[in-house]
Amino acid sequence: MIEFVCLGLSFGIFFFLWKSRINYLLLGRLPVSTNRTAPDVTVIIPARNEAHQIAQAVGSFPGLPVIVVNDASIDRTAAIAEAAGANVIPAPPLISGALGKPNACAAGAAIAKTKWLLFVDADTQFNPAFTASAVQHAEENNYDLLTAFLEQKCVSIFEKMLLPYGFALYFTGVSARAVNRRGNKSALANGQCLLFRRTAYESMGGHAKVITSVIEDVAIAQLAKQNNLSVRVLRAEHLGSVRMYDSLSAIWRGFQKNSFRFLQANPAGGVQVILASILLTSWLPALVLGLRDANMQLVPPVVLLFFAPFLTLLPWYAESHASRAWRVVLAPFGIYFFQLIALNGMFVTLFRRTTDWKGRRV
Numbered sequence: 001m002i003e004f005v006c007l008g009l010s011f012g013i014f015f016f017l018w019k020s021r022i023n024y025l026l027l028g029r030l031p032v033s034t035n036r037t038a039p040d041v042t043v044i045i046p047a048r049n050e051a052h053q054i055a056q057a058v059g060s061f062p063g064l065p066v067i068v069v070n071d072a073s074i075d076r077t078a079a080i081a082e083a084a085g086a087n088v089i090p091a092p093p094l095i096s097g098a099l100g101k102p103n104a105c106a107a108g109a110a111i112a113k114t115k116w117l118l119f120v121d122a123d124t125q126f127n128p129a130f131t132a133s134a135v136q137h138a139e140e141n142n143y144d145l146l147t148a149f150l151e152q153k154c155v156s157i158f159e160k161m162l163l164p165y166g167f168a169l170y171f172t173g174v175s176a177r178a179v180n181r182r183g184n185k186s187a188l189a190n191g192q193c194l195l196f197r198r199t200a201y202e203s204m205g206g207h208a209k210v211i212t213s214v215i216e217d218v219a220i221a222q223l224a225k226q227n228n229l230s231v232r233v234l235r236a237e238h239l240g241s242v243r244m245y246d247s248l249s250a251i252w253r254g255f256q257k258n259s260f261r262f263l264q265a266n267p268a269g270g271v272q273v274i275l276a277s278i279l280l281t282s283w284l285p286a287l288v289l290g291l292r293d294a295n296m297q298l299v300p301p302v303v304l305l306f307f308a309p310f311l312t313l314l315p316w317y318a319e320s321h322a323s324r325a326w327r328v329v330l331a332p333f334g335i336y337f338f339q340l341i342a343l344n345g346m347f348v349t350l351f352r353r354t355t356d357w358k359g360r361r362v
Helices: 002-026 054-059 077-083 100-111 130-140 157-173 197-202 206-210 216-226 248-265 267-281 284-295 301-318 320-350
Strands: 041-047 067-069 087-090 116-120 125-126 145-147 191-197 231-235 240-242
Touching: 002 157, 002 267, 002 284, 002 301, 041 054, 041 077, 041 100, 041 130, 054 067, 054 077, 054 125, 067 077, 067 100, 077 087, 087 100, 100 116, 100 197, 100 206, 100 216, 116 130, 116 197, 130 145, 130 191, 130 231, 145 206, 145 216, 157 248, 157 267, 157 301, 157 320, 191 197, 206 216, 216 248, 248 320, 267 284, 267 320, 284 301, 284 320, 301 320
Parallel strands: 041 067, 041 116, 067 087, 145 231
Antiparallel strands: 116 191, 125 240, 145 191
């Protein structure tokens, strides 16, 4: 009996994680433009206590107008951003229920006059060709919103352990075709990189319409879809990178804040994420039972189950860099550690608890 359980789990893991990877790749890769003419775009960077990294974000856009919206920072974010060449403005005071990031994004957009608005996070860094490539691709295809997933910089052992698994699990519930199909209500966006046609952004109300949302990027993509705008989700790992979290506590708070809310925003995809999570957390218990039932012999179903997570998670942990392939050995730790974070996030959300995020309770 346990052999059939091992086989079922193996095929379930293969199904969901290969589906996840295929959907991620189907998003398509942003073509690199050879056009070096400065595009008609304003870069908007919401920033709260980002003194350690704001200069590299601003420096990614030489020759372009950059607005840094200083969201009540208590460090030298504003001074460093200004020295790097940005126009620094203060974020407006938060109204009841409003959250810092969408409030800051809305303030930056309000003073921009260019045809395109590019919202990026303070922890991002871009290749000089990125902006021209994104704007040209959006103009050629008449997109109102173009959003791109970037290369994930993983420095600490916890980043290397948890982030690839978290992304693999998330994309089990994503349909690349649906999120890129006009008229389909499925929506996806990466708030680290959002390029909007300004007229479209203003017509739908912009970030002011999602000012109370913790997951404002998905919320604004849903709003764009509701307004029948043309949305394109792409990959741009070759043109930009981000270090989302720089410590274990930041990873814990970030996923605690976002994970369960993402599932609520996409119930159909959420069900698939939960199923994949159940299969993966059943992996080690089933493997132990399989070995015991087979008297510690490596029978084919047990061998298949042993390798299933490693084989299917390898592309996420390696990310086209062969030298990173060793990181997949961290996958078992990632599976179970991430489950603890996700369960905690579910508890926090369902019981309306709050999470400390950059000095605020959200």
